[in-house]
Amino acid sequence: MSSPILDGLAELDPEEGTARLTLDAELYPLHAVQAACYAFLDRCWLVVGKAGADRHTVSVTPKGGPASTDALRAAVGELANELLTCAYRQQITTNNRAVIEAITTRAIAGAMGPPSLEDLESFDFSEEPFEDPLGIAEQWEHKHGTSAPEEEPK
């Protein structure tokens, strides 16, 4: 007979020594589920499945003979934590993809070295360089109408 734990996230079957998790595919994308299961391959036997279009299932069986209910419960709890970690990590990666790509592109462009004279000749300087709403690039004299303060002698 199976008994639900973790607010119905998993059902334990102590006779078989197996637990079955049912996961919302929107909260736990397939790749996150597979990554979490991968981390448990040395401890458990796992089979990932589908229950309809919007649910994944994971069948978990701890290795090393029939597991006690406590051992089963502990394995499921740890897997549930790992699932949450992997799902959150994937969400962060998805959210930051544009930033990561921009930084990588700049790093690769920087590694290519300075532009050659031919590159500079073909460069279009007529465009506005960039927006400067705070006036950071503005000259001191233009901004304050006075001359820049002289540096104190060291």
Next chain:
Amino acid sequence: MKELRFHKAIYPASAVDEAVRVFSPHAQIDRREEGEEWIVEVTAKAPARERRVAGELGNYALGLSLRDKVGG
């Protein structure tokens, strides 16, 4: 006999076939297709052996399906 069900959307045929090939020396293993799933039946002399071979076969197929996804 121990039965494993692998959903086709999660386990590519190549991963299941390779897992079956690797574990064939350890038990009688049959694979068939049923709707959206690959059905793998593992038969061995002892239930404990069946359970272990089936479990490790499932893990191996899962690892291969992930490797296929990341292009390793």
